[in-house]
Amino acid sequence: xxxxxxxxxxxARQAKAxxxxxxxxxxxxxxxxxxxxxxxxxxxxxxxxxxxxxxxxSHRAYQQLRARFPDWEDVRDAxxxxxxxxxxPCTWPEQKAPRIQAMLRxxxxxxxxxxDLAFLADMPVAEARAWLESLHGVGPKxxxxxxxxxxxxxxxxxxxxxxxRVAQRLxxxxxxxxxxxxxxxLSALLPPDWxxxxxxxxxxxxxxxxxxxxxFQAPACGRCVVLDQCPYGQQRLGRAS
Numbered sequence: 679x680x681x682x683x684x685x686x687x688x689x690a691r692q693a694k695a696x697x698x699x700x701x702x703x704x705x706x707x708x709x710x711x712x713x714x715x716x717x718x719x720x721x722x723x724x725x726x727x728x729x730x731x732x733x734x735x736s737h738r739a740y741q742q743l744r745a746r747f748p749d750w751e752d753v754r755d756a757x758x759x760x761x762x763x764x765x766x767p768c769t770w771p772e773q774k775a776p777r778i779q780a781m782l783r784x785x786x787x788x789x790x791x792x793x794d795l796a797f798l799a800d801m802p803v804a805e806a807r808a809w810l811e812s813l814h815g816v817g818p819k820x821x822x823x824x825x826x827x828x829x830x831x832x833x834x835x836x837x838x839x840x841x842x843r844v845a846q847r848l849x850x851x852x853x854x855x856x857x858x859x860x861x862x863x864l865s866a867l868l869p870p871d872w873x874x875x876x877x878x879x880x881x882x883x884x885x886x887x888x889x890x891x892x893x894f895q896a897p898a899c900g901r902c903v904v905l906d907q908c909p910y911g912q913q914r915l916g917r918a919s
Contacts, residue, residue, distance in 0.1 A: 688866075691850055695867040698848060698904050702883035705903045706890075709875055710882045714827045718795035719750055719785070721828035722810070725820045726778055731768045739768035751792055754782035777815050784813055799830050807834055818861040826881070831874040835865045835881055840888025847892060847910035 703709075714721060723743070728736040746764040747753045753761060762775035785793050798806040803825070810821035822836035837845070841864075842857045851863050868880060891898045899911035906912075 692867045694848065694907055695850055695864075696869075698850075698907055699880050699883060701903050702887050703879055706883050706886040708879040708883060710879055712827070712831070712878060714829075716828055718798060718824055718828040718830050719793070722781070722795065722816070722820065722824045723750070723753075723778055725823045725827075726774060726781070726815070727765060727768045729769075729774075729820075735767045735769070739765040739771070742767065749792075750782055751786070754779055754786065781813055781815065795824075796830070798825065799832065803832055803834050806832060818858050822861060826874060826878055833872055833874045833877040835861065835868065835877050837861050837864055837881075838885055840886075840892075841881060841884040843894060844884045844888045844892045847897075847908055848904065849909050 714724075716724060724736070724740050727739050727743075731739070743753065743761070743764045746760070747756060756779075758775050758779060761779060762771045765771045765774060765778075768774060785795070798809065801809065806825055807818070807821040810816050810824055811818065819836050819838065822834040824830075825832035825834040826836060837857055837860045839857065842851075842860055845851050845860065845864055846853055846855070850867065851860050855863060868877065872880075887902075887904075891902055897911070897914075899905055899908070899915050902908065902911055905915075905917075
């Protein structure tokens with residue numbers, strides 16, 4: 679049972695998260711158009727390919743994989759060397775090829791045959807995420823991205839490196855909290871009745887801010903629209919009280 683201080687602190691963080699959301703959405707032009715029209719299984723594979731890979735390279739790897747293999751069952755059953763060659767533009771194709779094939783085999787075994795993951799739409803968000811994260815190699819970011827970015831449009835919030843950095847600097851999460859643990863903490867700050875578009879806007883707005891202003895090195899604090907909410911930026915500019 680949280681203490682009154684903990685409850686008050688949570689309420690303050692939640693209010694800050696929503697205020698920052700409003701400002702960043704206005705700054706970067708929300709609502710944002712969903713960038714992906716992939717089904718859930720395709721989005722899951724795409725998310726695995728994107729791990730520590732530039733967007734352009736992971737996109738090229740995904741396109742080459744789909745061009746080489748018409749169906750995910752073909753990818754599952756192909757010689758691993760052929761899959762590795764198809765995804766060569768991404769980082770560590772020698773690791774991702776067998777990982778993707780093992781994941782597809784596990785999904786097929788659980789579903790009793792080809793499976794498009796459409797059934798996840800009938801689960802509560804937490805249950806759908808748990809199902810995905812029970813697959814070997816699937817963590818919180820991948821599960822949330824699969825549910826939100828795919829045509830399922832389920833309101834699960836992924837936290838990428840930009841989102842994580844902005845949230846830490848704002849004090850929405852502690853500095854010691856890593857990206858995986860941040861998913862539950864940052865998701866809890868959002869209204870439970872938000873739909874997929876609102877959750878997507880929240881993630882995209884934080885991500886854009888990390889890309890366009892709150893840089894990893896030399897952040898542009900002087901033009902930040904949420905500087906008054908950011909202890910890191912105020913301290914950096916010598917404005918802390």
